[in-house]
Amino acid sequence: MTYVDESEVKSVSQATLRRLPKYLHLLRNLKRRGRDAVSCSFIGEHLSLDPTQVRKDLAVTGVIGKPKVGHGTSELIDAIEQFLGWNNVTEAFLVGVGNLGAALLGYDRFNHYGLKIVAAFDKDPAKVGKTIGDYDVLPLEKLPDLARRMNILMGIITVPAEAAQSVADLMVSSGIRAIWNFAPVNLQAPEPVIVQDEELYATLAILSRHLAKNLKSEKLERGIEVNGLDS
Amino acid sequence: MTYVDESEVKSVSQATLRRLPKYLHLLRNLKRRGRDAVSCSFIGEHLSLDPTQVRKDLAVTGVIGKPKVGHGTSELIDAIEQFLGWNNVTEAFLVGVGNLGAALLGYDRFNHYGLKIVAAFDKDPAKVGKTIGDYDVLPLEKLPDLARRMNILMGIITVPAEAAQSVADLMVSSGIRAIWNFAPVNLQAPEPVIVQDEELYATLAILSRHLAKNLKSEKLERGIEVNGLDS
């Protein structure tokens, strides 16, 4: 039995964590428009979510609302930011300066989400030394030493699938604890490192299936009697 | 009661749909290496998934395996591609030629996933007329007419959050049925259109929370007695 207090560092479902940025985004908009309190029903309506779910999600941050009033907008924003650590900046290294990598380097909005990419690396000698936006592309060999010295905890992988695991290994052995992986492969990493895949093709699959199904339905409907009564 | 046969056009959980591209990617690799049959346990091991889950997922495509052998690699690949409609090319329009939009335009791998971006649009007159990779950036006003004439069913939104809903509305009114949304907002679209958000910040939230939690644990551990026994 360890004495790391679970109420202090409790585990929250990924589903909840994924919704928190949506709340944050909405709340920031509301605040900008001068709204200083908001109910969970209001949030739910705007994000197409069940109000009870909103309430439960927000509860993980520790905020307490006022009956009949709701939650203070600023208070809620602060609570979510603190819960996600977005009140502090996390510095990250990015490896793989292709199209996608370059796009992320140029993405200036990450600073609202606690993230700052501080260096970019590539294995390809043709890319090393080039400048992309504000970044000089560094050789991959320099990553371990720099990561240690700068105490970098987050790595972003935007290399082709084949190279992704070896980059992950390098990151892990350099002290990186959290990996944001854009390559379409299952990466292995030992505790306490976590890997999160950005599965572009997963999203595409849902859209593609929707269209494929529609086409099929239409064909069927053309051949088969359909009446409009439901049930 | 409609006579659209549910066994032909059945509904599959999003979780399953999201895993199909992973299977596909692995299977293509295996095929390339000359493997012509594969068991669900093997797939599960490589993707860190329960073998029963793999079996159920693959069942939606209609493939039938052989006891003791597994499934034919090529057969499985074909089945998944057909199920997702990736055996045919879906043509898509992209709106918003910023960093991310440009990256997607330059992404040459989509053709393995049934997608072809055929035109790029932007509202900003400064960007219209420019060439990005193989694409001439067209003015947004041209989208409706072109979409109708080319029978475009998929739209990709890479504009800022504020502009996303109006772009979505334009797409919907131009006959587009599936929207891949990279802007961090909840978009509304009427049936039978579906919107899928690519929630970059959702993934980031999970990673950030992991790091924030780690830091907290470490602080706690420094102050509080911890012993290594579990349970």
Added chain:
DNA sequence: TAGATTGTTAATCGATTAACAATC
């Protein structure tokens, strides 16, 4: 044949949703 693997039914688990007392 023996046993690896299939497909399917049942059990478990966790997340979402509903119900409701507490309260500003």
Added chain:
DNA sequence: TAGATTGTTAATCGATTAACAATC
């Protein structure tokens, strides 16, 4: 005060996992 909204406990729902007979 009355009622909108909270926080929480219980019910529902769906997805994952386990169990097992069928079979090449």
